[in-house]
Amino acid sequence: MFKVLRLAIKNLLRYKRRTLLTGLLIVVGVVAVIVFSGLSGSFKQAIVGQITDSVLSHLQVHRKGYLASIDNLPLDRMMPPKAFEKLETILSGAEGIAAYSPRIKFGAMLSNYTQTTNVRLNGIDPAKEQKTVPLLASRVKDAAHDDVLLKPGEVLLPEILAKGMDLKTGDTVVLVANNKEGSVNGMTFKVAGIVESLMGPGGRDGYLHIDDSVALLRMETPEISEVAIRVKNFGNLKTVAGKLNDLVAPLTNKQGGPMFEVHTWEQLTPFYNIIRMIDVMTLGIRIILIAVVLISVLNVMMMSVYERVREIGTLAAMGTRPGRIMALFVAEGICLGLAGAIIGSLIGAGILWIMNLTGVDVAFGSNNQIFTLSPTIAPAEVALTCIIVLGVSILASLQPAAKAAGLEPVEALRHV
Amino acid sequence: MNLVEFKNVSRSYQMGSVTVAALQDVTLSIPKGAFTALVGPSGSGKTTALNLIGCLDKPSQGEVLVAGQSTGGMNRKQGADFRGEKLGFVFQDFNLLPVLTVFENIEYPLLMIRDMPKNLRRPLVEKVLAAVSMENQADKYPAQLSGGQKQRVAIARALVGNPLLVLADEPTANLDGATAKTVVELMKQMRDEFGTTFVFSTHDPRIMDQAELTFHILDGRLMDGPAGAKEVDHV
Ligand SMILES: Nc1ncnc2c1ncn2[C@@H]1O[C@H](COP(=O)(O)OP(=O)(O)OP(=O)(O)O)[C@@H](O)[C@H]1O
Ligand SMILES: [Mg+2]
Numbered sequence: 001m002f003k004v005l006r007l008a009i010k011n012l013l014r015y016k017r018r019t020l021l022t023g024l025l026i027v028v029g030v031v032a033v034i035v036f037s038g039l040s041g042s043f044k045q046a047i048v049g050q051i052t053d054s055v056l057s058h059l060q061v062h063r064k065g066y067l068a069s070i071d072n073l074p075l076d077r078m079m080p081p082k083a084f085e086k087l088e089t090i091l092s093g094a095e096g097i098a099a100y101s102p103r104i105k106f107g108a109m110l111s112n113y114t115q116t117t118n119v120r121l122n123g124i125d126p127a128k129e130q131k132t133v134p135l136l137a138s139r140v141k142d143a144a145h146d147d148v149l150l151k152p153g154e155v156l157l158p159e160i161l162a163k164g165m166d167l168k169t170g171d172t173v174v175l176v177a178n179n180k181e182g183s184v185n186g187m188t189f190k191v192a193g194i195v196e197s198l199m200g201p202g203g204r205d206g207y208l209h210i211d212d213s214v215a216l217l218r219m220e221t222p223e224i225s226e227v228a229i230r231v232k233n234f235g236n237l238k239t240v241a242g243k244l245n246d247l248v249a250p251l252t253n254k255q256g257g258p259m260f261e262v263h264t265w266e267q268l269t270p271f272y273n274i275i276r277m278i279d280v281m282t283l284g285i286r287i288i289l290i291a292v293v294l295i296s297v298l299n300v301m302m303m304s305v306y307e308r309v310r311e312i313g314t315l316a317a318m319g320t321r322p323g324r325i326m327a328l329f330v331a332e333g334i335c336l337g338l339a340g341a342i343i344g345s346l347i348g349a350g351i352l353w354i355m356n357l358t359g360v361d362v363a364f365g366s367n368n369q370i371f372t373l374s375p376t377i378a379p380a381e382v383a384l385t386c387i388i389v390l391g392v393s394i395l396a397s398l399q400p401a402a403k404a405a406g407l408e409p410v411e412a413l414r415h416v
Numbered sequence: 417m418n419l420v421e422f423k424n425v426s427r428s429y430q431m432g433s434v435t436v437a438a439l440q441d442v443t444l445s446i447p448k449g450a451f452t453a454l455v456g457p458s459g460s461g462k463t464t465a466l467n468l469i470g471c472l473d474k475p476s477q478g479e480v481l482v483a484g485q486s487t488g489g490m491n492r493k494q495g496a497d498f499r500g501e502k503l504g505f506v507f508q509d510f511n512l513l514p515v516l517t518v519f520e521n522i523e524y525p526l527l528m529i530r531d532m533p534k535n536l537r538r539p540l541v542e543k544v545l546a547a548v549s550m551e552n553q554a555d556k557y558p559a560q561l562s563g564g565q566k567q568r569v570a571i572a573r574a575l576v577g578n579p580l581l582v583l584a585d586e587p588t589a590n591l592d593g594a595t596a597k598t599v600v601e602l603m604k605q606m607r608d609e610f611g612t613t614f615v616f617s618t619h620d621p622r623i624m625d626q627a628e629l630t631f632h633i634l635d636g637r638l639m640d641g642p643a644g645a646k647e648v649d650h651v
Contacts, residue, residue, distance in 0.1 A: 003527055003528065004528075007515075007516075007528070010515040010516070011515055013515070014514065014515050310509075310511065311511070311513065314505075314507065314511040314513075315528075316496065317470065317472055317499065317505050318499065318500065318504075318505055318524075318525055318529060318573075319496050319497065319498075319499035319500020319501070319503070319525065319529045320496065320500070320528055320529055321493055321496045321497070321500075321529075322492055322493065322496065323493075324528060324529075409472050410467050410472045410473050413507070413511075
C-alpha cells in the first residue's frame with residue numbers, strides 16, 4: 001500500500017498550486033473547528049462552572065412542588081424537619097456526593113433607615129455552603145472575614161442593592177420579613193460583604209446565617225427550602241442524580257405522593273439553553289467543515305481524473321488492475337485530507353495554546369461579567385475532527401476514482 | 417507456433433445509425449519472434465487491429481487468439497492481468513508518467529502491476545536500462561529527455577517484464593527520420609536479444625522496410641498477394 005501512497009503524493013505534487021489551495025481550504029476549516037471548539041468549550045465550562053460552583057450547585061432537592069413556584073419563594077412549600085432529617089440520612093449514605101447545604105430562601109424588605117427595598121435571601125450554614133458552592137466566597141467583595149462567609153447577625157448583600165442604597169461592609173441594616181402566617185418581624189444585621197451579581201436565578205441573592213433566618217421568620221421548627229448538593233465528579237452527575245432520585249422516590253407525603261423532587265443544574269437555569277445553542281453552533285461549524293472538505297476534494301479529484309485520462313488509459317493498457325487505479329486516486333484524496341487535517345490540527349492547537357498563555361477575556365451577561373477563558377481541546381476531539389476530514393476525503397474521492405478505474409483503456413488513450 | 421491468430425475477424429463501430437467497419441474479415445497469423453509491421457494509410461484500421469491483439473478491444477465477429485488464448489471471453493480484470501503478464505506496449509506519444517524518473521517509469525510494471533519485491537525489480541530494470549543504453553539517464557524525468565530517449569525508455573518499460581509480445585502503435589510518428597530509424601533498430605535488436613515478438617504499425621516506408629513480416633491494411637481489409645504478407649526471413 002505504501003507504494004500506492006508514494007505515487008499518489010507524487011501526483012498531488014504535480015499540481016502544486018492547486019493542491020496547496022485545496023489543502024489550505026481544509027486547513028482553514030480544521031483550524032476553525034478546533035479553535036471554535038476550544039473557545040466554546042472553555043466558555044461553556046466557565047459559565048457552567050460559575051453557575052454551579054457559586055450559586056446553584058450541581059443538584060438540588062426540594063419538597064415536591066416547590067420548584068414550580070420558586071420565583072415566589074413560597075414559605076408554605078418547605079421541607080418540615082422530619083423530611084429534612086430523612087433526606088440527610090439518604091444523602092450521608094449516597095455515593096458520589098461531596099457536600100450538601102440546606103438553604104432557607106425567602107423574600108424580605110431591606111432598610112438602611114432612609115430607604116427600603118426588596119431583597120431575596122438565602123439562610124445558609126456558612127461552612128456547608130462553602131463546601132457546596134466553593135466559588136461563592138470569590139464573589140464576595142470587601143469581605144469582613146477571610147475564613148468564614150458570614151457569622152450570625154451578619155448579612156451578605158447583593159452588589160446592585162448595596163450600590164443603590166449606598167451600603168458598605170460594616171454598615172447596619174434592618175431586614176423585615178413576613179412569616180408563613182403573615183406576621184411581620186424585623187431584625188438588625190451587620191453587612192459582612194457585597195456579593196457580585198451573576199446572571200441567572202439566584203445570582204442577585206443575599207445571604208445570612210440559617211439560624212438568623214429561623215429567628216427572623218419565627219419558625220417554631222426550622223423548615224428548609226432547598227438542599228444544594230455538590231457531587232464528587234461532575235462527569236458522573238447524571239448517574240448520581242439518577243441514584244438519588246431512586247433513593248428519595250419511595251418517600252411519600254401524607255397524600256401518598258412523592259415527598260421530594262431532584263433537579264440537576266440544567267433544569268434549574270435558563271443558561272442551559274445557551275449552552276445547548278453553543279453545542280448546536282459547534283455542530284454547525286463541523287457540518288460546514290464537512291461540506292468544505294467534500295466539495296474541495298471532490299473538485300480537485302474530478303479535475304485530476306479529467307486531466308489524466310490518457311495517463312489512466314496508459315496505466316490500464318499496461319495491465320494495471322482497475323482496483324489499483326481506483327486505489328491510486330483514493331490515496332490522493334486520503335493524502336490531501338490527512339495533510340490538511342494534521343497541519344490544521346497543529347495550527348489550531350497552536351492558536352489555542354497561545355490563547356491559553358495570554359488568556360481570553362469575554363464579557364457576558366447583562367452586567368458584562370468578565371470571564372477569562374483558557375481554551376483547551378480534548379485530544380479525542382482533535383482526533384475525531386481528523387477522522388471526519390479523512391473519512392469525508394475518502395468519500396469525496398470515491399466517485400472520481402471509480403470513474404478513473406472504469407475508463408476503457410482504448411477510449412482513454414484516444415482522449416485528447 | 418503462431419503467437420497471434422486472427423480468424424475472420426471483423427470490428428465495427430456503431431456511430432448513431434451508421435455502422436463503421438474498422439476491420440473486415442481479417443485472417444492472419446504472426447509467428448513467435450516475428451518483427452511485424454501493420455502498414456496502411458490513416459483510418460485503415462491499424463490501431464483497431466493492434467487493440468484487438470492487445471486485449472484492449474474485442475472483435476465484433478471472428479476470433480482473436482493471443483498465445484493460444486481467445487481474447488473474446490476475458491473480463492476487464494482478466495484482460496488487465498493478461499496484458500500485465502504477457503504483453504508490453506509502446507505508444508506514439510511515449511506516455512511516460514511525468515512524475516516518475518526514468519528508472520521509476522521502467523520499474524512501474526514490476527512494482528504496480530506484478531507487485532514484485534524490490535530485490536527482484538532492480539536487476540531487471542538495470543538490465544533493460546542498459547539494453548536501451550539509458551543507464552546514465554536513470555534519475556532524469558521524462559521532461560528532461562528528447563523524443564528518441566523517451567521512446568527508448570518506453571521500449572525498456574515494455575520489455576522489463578519479459579513479455580511474449582510488444583505492441584507499438586506508430587512508435588516513430590513523433591520522431592524525426594534519423595531517430596525513428598534508430599528506435600526501430602533498437603526494437604529489432606531487442607527482439608534479437610530477448611526473443612520478444614514485436615508488432616508495430618506505421619505508414620513510414622523507411623520504417624516498414626525494417627519489418628520481416630508486413631501486413632498491408634486498406635479500408636479495414638487485409639491486402640493479399642505481393643502487397644500482403646511478406647514472408648518471415650528471420651525467426
Ligand atoms: N471508437 C471508435 N468509434 C468509431 N469509429 C472508430 C473508433 N475507432 C476507430 N474508428 C474508425 O475505424 C476506422 C479505423 O480506425 P483506426 O484508428 O484503426 O485507423 P488507423 O489505421 O489506426 O489510422 P491512423 O493511422 O490515423 O491512426 C476509422 O475509420 C475510424 O474512424
Ligand atoms: Mg492509429
